[in-house]
Amino acid sequence: MSPVPVSEVVLASCAKLPEGDGDERALPDALAEVGVSARWAPWDDPGVDFAAADLVIVRSTWDYTDRRDEFLAWCDRAPGLRNPARVVRWNTDKAYLPELAAAGVPAVPTELVAPGVTPAWPDVEFVLKPAVGVGSIGAARFVPGARDEAERHLATLHGAGHTVLVQPYQSHVDAEGETALVFFGGIYSHAFTKGAMLTGSDLDGSGLYVSERLGVAEPEPAFRRVAEDVLDAAAGVLGVPRGELLYARVDLLRGVDGAPLLLELELTEPSLGFRYADPAAPLRFASAVRRQLAG
Ligand SMILES: Nc1ncnc2c1ncn2[C@@H]1O[C@H](COP(=O)(O)OP(=O)(O)O)[C@@H](O)[C@H]1O
Ligand SMILES: [Mg+2]
Known part of the structure; x- marks a missing residue:
């Protein structure tokens, strides 16, 4: 007999990619293993009662950029939103970069x-x-x-x-790409690389993103350290314990002097690179979800 789910979560997507881009295929099963029933739904589907879900986890909502106000209003209506609406409001405008730089983070000059x-x-x-x-x-x-x-x-x-x-332009990206370090519940999980994007690359078939060349990464200590500092700084600016951030992705590239610089902190709808992680990464995600459900 399969155990009765302890809770229902919705993985929020968009109409063009209703179950994401395939990278998160393992998540519903990983969540089910720990008693969490999960289903996908486009964020702007009027037939879904997002307010009734225990958690609404923002994932592939990649079509909101031309209607951010509508998206943020939707975020405000889902009390179980992760990351929380306030975090999404701050993080969907890259004006956060100079703010993090002012808090001491080494960021790409902006x-x-x-x-x-x-x-x-x-x-x-x-x-x-x-x-x-x-x-x-x-x-x-x-x-x-x-x-x-x-x-x-x-x-x-x-x-x-x-x-x-x-x-x-940070030209080291041409040879080594950027490194995305992924955290669940404030704890480091895994990392992956992404090739340079501003090289005349093509749009994906969905038209929502430029096709990416991703790979496995084993970040060097300086990158690990800066990513940890970025999470602490963001938690400080937002006034939340970093453990409350269900997911975070810190995108770093190497500056002219060779040291890591923050290009982007993704607390809204990052691809999490499960394809390039060890098989236990979805289980770590599921465990972080359970922790959030426990309150
Ligand atoms: N200052 C920069 N130097 C080098 N490459 C950059 C720079 N800014 C952006 N890029 C390239 O453009 C891509 C998209 O920029 P990014 O800031 O990550 O925005 P987003 O991923 O939200 O569209 C990056 O993955 C990187 O390849
Ligand atoms: Mg990016």
């Missing part, structure tokens, strides 16, 4: 450029990308001489209402 404002154009290769964005959509790289092209891209992003990030 200038935020609101619509109507002209940036101080860098004299090195640089990146423009929207402050609200996923899957590399809207991110582009420019050589210092390509001012006209950059101004056009800036105008397009501003025209769509985006605040824009200007960052120096």
Whole structure:
């Protein structure tokens, strides 16, 4: 006889990828093993009562970027949302990067450029990308001489209402990619690598993200250390114990001096790279979910 589930959780996806991109295929079974019944549902499906679920775990909700207000309002209506709505509100705007830098985190130098404002154009290769964005959509790289092209891209992003990030291009990414370190309930689980994205790569068939080249990673100690510091700093800024963050992904790349820099902290809808982790990673996720259900 199979045990009666102790609770029901919804894994929130989007209409185009209702069960995610396949990376999380093992999660429902891993959750069932510890008595948690899980099902997928697109976040904007009006037929689903998200408020009634014990937990709503934000996963592949990758189509919210053009309607962030609607998405955040949906987050506010699900009391069991993980990560919590307040965390999602903060984390879906890359304005958190300068904030974490001010808290002492080594982050990629970032200038935020609101619509109507002209940036101080860098004299090195640089990146423009929207402050609200996923899957590399809207991110582009420019050589210092390509001012006209950059101004056009800036105008397009501003025209769509985006605040824009200007960052120096971190060229070590070309050879070694970025390293994504994954935490469940504030505890390190595993890591994976992601190849450089701004190389003219193609969109995935869903149109929601640029196709990624991922791989297994064994991060060096300096990367592990900075990732831990990033989680502590974020927990400090948010005023939550880091153990309350059901999942977190810290994306680091190597700066010009060789030391790790924060590119992105993902507390909203990160791919968690289960395909590149050891087989127990979904069980660690399931255990962190059980801990959250215990309150
Ligand atoms: N400053 C940068 N230097 C080098 N590569 C960058 C830089 N900013 C972005 N990229 C590339 O663009 C991709 C997308 O940017 P990112 O900040 O991770 O936004 P998101 O993943 O939310 O779309 C990264 O995975 C990386 O390959
Ligand atoms: Mg990213």
